Amino acid sequence: AQTVTQSQPEMSVQEAETVTLSCTYDTSESDYYLFWYKQPPSRQMILVIRQEAYKQQNATENRFSVNFQKAAKSFSLKISDSQLGDAAMYFCAYRSEMSGANSKLTFGKGITLSVRP
Amino acid sequence: NAGVTQTPKFQVLKTGQSMTLQCAQDMNHEYMSWYRQDPGMGLRLIHYSVGAGITDQGEVPNGYNVSRSTTEDFPLRLLSAAPSQTSVYFCASSYLGSNQPQHFGDGTRLSIL
Numbered sequence: 001a002q003t004v005t006q007s008q009p010e011m012s013v014q015e016a017e018t019v020t021l022s023c024t025y026d027t028s029e030s031d032y033y034l035f036w037y038k039q040p041p042s043r044q045m046i047l048v049i050r051q052e053a054y055k056q057q058n059a060t061e062n063r064f065s066v067n068f069q070k071a072a073k074s075f076s077l078k079i080s081d082s083q084l085g086d087a088a089m090y091f092c093a094y095r096s097e098m099s100g101a102n103s104k105l106t107f108g109k110g111i112t113l114s115v116r117p
Numbered sequence: 118n119a120g121v122t123q124t125p126k127f128q129v130l131k132t133g134q135s136m137t138l139q140c141a142q143d144m145n146h147e148y149m150s151w152y153r154q155d156p157g158m159g160l161r162l163i164h165y166s167v168g169a170g171i172t173d174q175g176e177v178p179n180g181y182n183v184s185r186s187t188t189e190d191f192p193l194r195l196l197s198a199a200p201s202q203t204s205v206y207f208c209a210s211s212y213l214g215s216n217q218p219q220h221f222g223d224g225t226r227l228s229i230l
Contacts, residue, residue, distance in 0.1 A: 009157075033216050045160075045207060045221035052216065091159060095215045103215040104175060105150075107159040 002027045004094050006108035013082045014116050020067075021077045021111050023092030031097035034068070034075045039110070040088040048090070051075065053097075079113075087115045119143050123208050123222035130198045130229050138193040138225050140208030146220070147213045149191040153177065153204040154224070160207065166191055167213060198229045 003026045013019035025034070036048040051059045051068050058066050063083075067076045079086055092108040124139045142149065150165035152175075162175030166185040180202060182194040191210075195202060205226050209219040 004159075006159075035218065043205065043224045045209070047218045050216070050218060097215045104162055104165065105209075105219060107152075107161075109157055109159040 002029075002032075002094050002096065002106050004092055004106050004108035006092055006111050008111050009109075010112045010114070012114045012116060013079070013086075015082055015084060017082055018078060018080045019082055019113065021079070021090050021092075021113065023075045023077070023108055025073050025075065025092075025094050027073065027094065027096070029096055033095045033097065034066075035093040035095070035105070036064070036066070036075075036077045037091045037093060037107075038086075038088045039091065040085075045091075049077065082115050084115050084117060087113060089113070121208055121210055121220050121222040123206075123225050125225060126223065127226050128228070130195075130227065132198060132200060132229060134198050136195055136198065138195075138206055138208075138227070140191045140193065140222060141189050142191075142208075142210040142220070143189065144210065144220065145188060146210035147188070148217070148219075149185065149208065149210045150175070150219070151181070151183065151191070151193045152207045152209065153202075154207060155204050163193065163206075195227075200229045203227060203229045 005024045032053045034051045038046045049061045063080045065078045089110045091110045094106045121142045151163040152160040164183040166172045208222040211217040211219045
């Protein structure tokens with residue numbers, strides 16, 4: 001079974017600075033997808049970014065980018081120019097390609113990010 | 118489009134009571150799932166469905182039942198509520214395919230006394 005580990009329960013960043021949230025995963029598969037979700041205090045789950053394992057290029061969405069290291073099984077999220085609205089819990093998630101339609105999303109335990117004004 | 122709609126948003130139950138959490142989506146998604154979120158545990162999969170009439174167990178299915186009679190609806194039933202089922206419950210849906218991001222409802226905060 002796949003596991004997703006987010007070892008830092010909390011992080012803090014100064015507004016306008018850059019912060020990196022860590023995520024590692026364990027799998028024996030070669031084809032899979034990785035996701036970062038944001039959960040603000042409103043409790044909504046919002047997709048931030050997605051990475052396909054077969055792509056070497058790191059995904060980028062505006063101020064959000066990932067550092068995907070397939071061999072190291074690492075998938076970190078970098079937030080540039082942090083804003084107060086970035087304060088939230090962030091979840092890393094893994095989804096296998098192998099199971100096809102039955103593929104399940106496995107989440108890490110999450111990291112709480114606070115942004116200092 | 119409403120997306121994924123969960124009702125109710127909050128509920129308090131007594132131990133032993135039963136109830137159904139409702140989930141509906143209007144995006145014609147084949148895949149629907151239920152998660153529970155507990156502090157320090159992330160989101161854990163309870164049950165999921167890949168289409169009408171098809172359901173399967175996730176990581177933590179005990180004490181919960183689901184059915185999928187239509188593409189749109191995927192209710193979660195608590196048969197006999199226990200304090201250990203106090204949690205925030207999320208319903209999510211997506212098109213089939215591992216690359217498809219899941220769309221989440223706003224969650225139901227459930228307390229069992």
